[in-house]
Amino acid sequence: xxxxxxxxxxxxxxxxVVGDVVTDxxxxxxxxLPPGADLPxxxxxxxxGSAANTAAWAAALGADARLLARAGADAxxxxxxxxxxxxxxxxxxxxxxxxxxxxxxxxxAAGERTMLTQRGAGARLGPGDWDDALLDGAAWLHVSGxxxxxxxxRALAERAVAAARARGAGVSVDPASAGDLRRWGPDxxxxxxxxxxxxxxxxxxxxxxxxxxxxxxxxxxxxGRYGLVACKxxxxxxxxxxxxxxxxxxxxxxxxxxxxxxxxxxxxxxxLTARLSGAPxxxxxxxxxxxxxxxxxxxxxxxxxxxxTAG
Numbered sequence: 001x002x003x004x005x006x007x008x009x010x011x012x013x014x015x016x017v018v019g020d021v022v023t024d025x026x027x028x029x030x031x032x033l034p035p036g037a038d039l040p041x042x043x044x045x046x047x048x049g050s051a052a053n054t055a056a057w058a059a060a061l062g063a064d065a066r067l068l069a070r071a072g073a074d075a076x077x078x079x080x081x082x083x084x085x086x087x088x089x090x091x092x093x094x095x096x097x098x099x100x101x102x103x104x105x106x107x108x109a110a111g112e113r114t115m116l117t118q119r120g121a122g123a124r125l126g127p128g129d130w131d132d133a134l135l136d137g138a139a140w141l142h143v144s145g146x147x148x149x150x151x152x153x154r155a156l157a158e159r160a161v162a163a164a165r166a167r168g169a170g171v172s173v174d175p176a177s178a179g180d181l182r183r184w185g186p187d188x189x190x191x192x193x194x195x196x197x198x199x200x201x202x203x204x205x206x207x208x209x210x211x212x213x214x215x216x217x218x219x220x221x222x223x224g225r226y227g228l229v230a231c232k233x234x235x236x237x238x239x240x241x242x243x244x245x246x247x248x249x250x251x252x253x254x255x256x257x258x259x260x261x262x263x264x265x266x267x268x269x270x271x272l273t274a275r276l277s278g279a280p281x282x283x284x285x286x287x288x289x290x291x292x293x294x295x296x297x298x299x300x301x302x303x304x305x306x307x308x309t310a311g
Contacts (some may be wrong), residue, residue: 013276014064016139016169018160019051019124019144021069021079022090022101026261026299027037027208031108046300047082048103050176051144053262053301056089057291059087060303063276065269066091068134068160070125072099085305093129095121107259107299119146126152130159133169139276142268145176148192149184157192172198174268175205182208190225197227198275200268206231220244230285232267232292238285248282253293266291292299 029041033306051069058065067091071079076094083090101120107113125147135141141164147153161171173196175181181189186209193199199222203215206229216239219231223241230240239249270291274284298304 013139013296014066015055015058015140015142015272016066016068016134016138016164017051017055017142017144018068018125018147018156019056020049020101020119020125020146021052021067021071021083022049022103022122023075023079024048024103024105024261024300026105026107026236026259028107028259028299029109033106039061044299047301048105048176048262048301049101050146050262050265050301051084051142052079052088053265054142054144054174054269055088056083056086056302057262057266057295058273061269061272061273061287061291063116063269064137065089066134066138068129069093070095070124070129071101072096075100082302086302091134091211093104093125095124098124105261107261113259113261123150124152125150125156127155130156130163132163134160135163135169138164138167138169140164140170140172140272142172142174142272144235145174145189146180147212148173148189149177149180154192170197172196172200172268172272174200174264175202175209178202178208180202183207186211194225195227197292198272199226199229200232200264200271201229202232202264203234203236204292215239216241217247220246228281230271230281230288232264234263238267238271238289240281240285242281248285250282250285250289252289253298255293257296259299260296261299263292263295265301266295266303279302 027041055067101122104116219241238251267288271288274287
């Protein structure tokens, strides 16, 4: 259980994200994909991973962001370089026995995605990868739900949360995947994360965890277990619930969606970065929606890379 508090304050506005780093193979296609199809597509290889994306967006939004993740020796240096370019302090544990996680992301003309996932080294992130010094100067710990879907990851999360609590840092959790929640069990997830300061589900995850079909009612019910629930509603914006009631709701920004990959990660970064800077919950929701809207207007889950300087 992740015991918690209900305020975003701490020794510094630094954010530690714990989770995954992934090599994304992104295929943009006109679709649909019937069996036996051989369709043209625009295919690119990009740095991704839900936690890594959140850290990159947080850095782009001005946070002191650092990331703990596990990568294979095949691509660890490449990922560390991409994270550093994004302004993130990478703490990548290198796995000599298992390759870096890979996701094939198939994106249709409407920007909706289908993903095929090989977790690779990311599934081996565990308590041996933790170091309390990761929290030096940090005000907040953000845990990707993917960490909780393996036994080593859960053990790591327990150590990380205990260390964060000992230092007075807050804790947030993003459920990460409705599919994985169904397979692992919503009740198990709730038991493992109850008491976290902030839960950041999307609509489907909130409904699944809350046990009711209406996301507003689900978020309100979940807020009895967490300090705050900030629920991502896609084109309908976002809402926040505390103590069993909705306390804020904001609309989404209207944009032309190209690729929805990483939109939820960007929302989490926008929300947490705003809260770390002292913004009230409604303003933080709006900041999350702005970041999510930026994310869907480009291919891939990361913010645009800063321009390279000549020299």
